[in-house]
Amino acid sequence: MPNRLAQATSPYLLQHADNPVDWWPWDTDAFEEARRRDVPVFLSVGYSACHWCHVMAHESFEDDDTAAYMNEHFVSVKVDREERPDVDAVYMEAVQAATGQGGWPMSVFMTPDGEPFYFGTYFPPASRQGMPSFRQVLEGVRNAWTSRREEVGEVAEKITQDLSARELSTKDAGTPTDETQAMALLHLTRDMDPASGWFKGDTKFPPSMVIEFLLRHHARAGSVAALEMAEGLCGAMARSSLYDQVGGGFHRYVLTPRTGGPLVPHFEKMLYDNALLCRAYAHLWRTTGSELARRVALETADFMVRELRTGEGGFASALDADSDDGTGRHVEGAYYVWTPQQLTEVLGAEDAELAAQYFEVTEQGTFEHGASVLQLPQREGVFDAKRIEGIRERMLRSRGDRPAPGRDDKVVAAWNGLAIAALAETGAYFDRPDLVEAAVGAADLLVRLHLDEQARLARTSKDGRVGANAGVLEDYADVAEGFLALASVTGEGVWLEFAGFLLDHVLTRFVDEETGSLYDTAADAEQLIRRPQDPTDNAAPSGWSAAAGALLGYAAHTGAQPHRAAAERALGVVKALGPRVPRFIGWGLAVAEALLDGPKEVAIVGHGPDDEATTALHRTALLGRAPGAVVAVGVAGSDEFPLLTDRPLLDDTPTAYVCRNFTCDAPTTDAQRLRTALGG
Structure with a gap:
């Protein structure tokens, strides 16, 4: 019989709806039940494309004996980290502080008040390599709860107090300077492995x-080293098995084999990675004209539209790493790897x-069972x-007959905002109106379904049904970023x-x-043991940095001083962290480049979208490399x-105005002069 998760909108929670574990979703009823029964809460956090989440589910959560023990001695709560990034962030911070590492599935034991006291990630069904079995962990926690309750309470209280004390402030920090950016670049240079083109480390x-x-630092400061590093990183990624x-x-990422050979990917495909990389490669092409960058940007955009777009016009969260290998076994990478025999069957000798x-x-083979990564x-x-190219097309058609990886159809607002920005700009750069239309479709869905009458944003939806979870800072910031990009590309002021x-x-x-300083959750959101707050990038830009960028762009469009002031205060954290940990605050450094450059404000006044001269100026403005420049296009006298x-207009001719902090250069009707003014 299905458990309480059967009513969820999250594909990850639905994957556990038939477990014998009596799962609860994250809500106050679960904690009230733990309080009534006087038992601890077991919190399990994961996501649908997580390989080890599936492994632990099969090994432990689908096991009747393990489930019976959990049901008797715990209230078990299952959370999709993509639906509740706030819950994930708070308890992951505790896991990392206690164990020195983190990951998913995340396993946390806590009091009925939500105070954590024991942590871990994946636990196997039987002890191995010094790792206790999950059953041993469950029994140990139960014994501590029943026989050493006072000690458990003290630990939980201490951990909660330590977490609550971690407050960040950017008051009086000042804004990033040229020295901030130069020191960040120097640190990145030291982190590079010039032989491979990647940053150092086994997991990439x-x-x-x-x-x-x-790319922005190169455009503003003329740094050849910055451009060479960007080209090296993009080239290494595009040629490796990280790229399909x-x-x-x-x-998602690649690992360096200890025995040598090619990098081995973790095969899940995430919307946020592909949106961010599509945009980055499009910007690299804008800078260098690289054919490789053009191809990768367009292929990545086409992949998102082909395989992630939902029936409602949004974009799904992810594709699983695992799929059926054709024999009934669920195997990681089965959809993507090839043997010589398979190539011969599809292509001929x-x-x-x-x-x-x-x-x-x-x-x-360079992967497993004689198969190779490409x-x-x-x-x-x-x-x-x-x-x-013909060979690649035939391989793609043939691969379409293989059992496909599962798709998480959940539409996450933040990640769709990233996709909107990427598709809008890529479509504009390469004259692909279908990509711009896809961006508009996703934006329409967010407005129609995720925004309420007060413009409050819901985090997720699925199959046209909006989820119950409130948007967090990254949702508001990334969707705003997407709308700003869409406004510049389409000339439609409604997105602004x-x-x-x-x-x-x-x-x-x-x-x-x-x-x-900024918080990841709203002041009126559900109160957890700590209000999460993290300015550092993870797999996507932090909500903090993303908000600074969107606020700065909006202020450039409108002259809104409160928005610019908030962006400048938020960037104080970049001044503090950029020179020390630039790999973890990259988007903040990129926004700082826009601030140091202005950012530039470009107004294109013309005769409408069907006029060639107006279109030429608009395209030139969009292809300008000035960091974070905003573009507005319309007819003379428009209030769009x-x-x-x-x-x-100058002499009734389409005219471009380039300004900085609303102080403008002389207007021009010449596309080449505009290109020079914007670093094109």
Whole structure:
């Protein structure tokens, strides 16, 4: 019989709806039940594309004996970290402080008041390699709860007090300077492995936000080193197995094998990674004209539209790492890896031999069970590009017949905001109106379904049904960022208005007026043991940095001083952390580049979207490399954007105005002069 999770909108929770564990969703009733029964709460946090979450579920949560013990001695709560990033953040901070590491599935034991006292991540069904079994952990926690309750209470209280004391303030910190940015670049240079083009370390995550900083720093400060680093990182990622060489799009991360050989990916594909990387590669093409960057940006955009777009027009969260290997076994990477025999079956002997050389597929295999991950050769020029493209298309069609990975159809507001920005800009750069239309469709869904009458934002929806969880700071910030990009690309001022509604909530509900620091949850949100607050990037920009960027962009569009002041105060944390941990505050450094450059405000006054001269100026403005520049386009006398006010045509000719802090250069009708003014 299904448990309480059967009513959830989260695909991850629904995956556990038939467990014999008597799961509760995160709500006050669960904690009241623990209080009534006088038992501890077991909190399990994960997400649908998490490989080890599935493993622990199969091993422990689907086991009748383990479930019976859990049901008798605990109230068990299951949380989708993508639906409740606030819950995840608070307890992950405790896990990392106590154990020195974190990850998912996250396993936390707490009092009925939500105070944690014992932590872990994955626990196996039987003890191994010094790791206790999950049953041993359950029994140990129960014994401590029943025989050493006072000690448990003291531990829980101490942990909660320590977490509550961790408050950040940017008061009097000042804004980042040229020295801040230069020191951050120097630190990044020391972190690079020049031989591989990656940052050092065995586990390699895509550093999307750092690449944006490097490109902006090059554009503003002329740093050749920054551009070379960005090109090296993008080249290394695009040629490796991190990138899906057949279907486009990026996997979550890659590992360096201890025995040598190619990098081994963790095969899940996340919307946020692909949105961020699509935009980064489009910006690299804008800077260098790289054909590789153009191809990767477009293929990644096409992957998102083809495989992640939902029937309602939004974008799904993720594709699983695992899939059926054709024999009934659920295997990680089965959808993506190839053997020489499979290549021959699809391509014939001659083309299979060429494909094996090009993608480095070997008889021994470079992954598991004789299969190989795909990567590109260093010397692509020796291969016939047209023939390779045909081979790739045939492989993609054939792969479509394999059992596909599961898809998490949950629409997350923040990640859709990132996708909107990426698709809008990529579509504009490469004359792909279908991509812009996809961005508009996702934006329409967010407005129609996720926004209420007070412009409060819901975190998630699924199948056209909005979730119950309130949006957090990253939702408001990333959706505003997407709307601002859409406004610049489409020339439709309504997207600027919607961004303003969201950012007004940021100012009133997420900013500490006294210190200028930001919180991840609203002041009127559910109160946890600590109000989460983290300015550092993780897999996506922190809500803190994303809010600073959107506030700064909106202020550039409108002249709104409260928004600019809030952005400047928020960037104080970049001045403190940028020189020391630049890899973890890359988007904050990128926003700081925009602040140091102005950012520039570009108004294009013309004769409408069908006029060639107007379109040429608009495209030139969008392709400008000035960090964080905002673009408004419309006809003379239009009130669509504040930047268009009192901007006349010169000699009845489409005209561009480039301003900084609302002080303008001489207007121009010449696209080349505009390009020079914006670093194009």
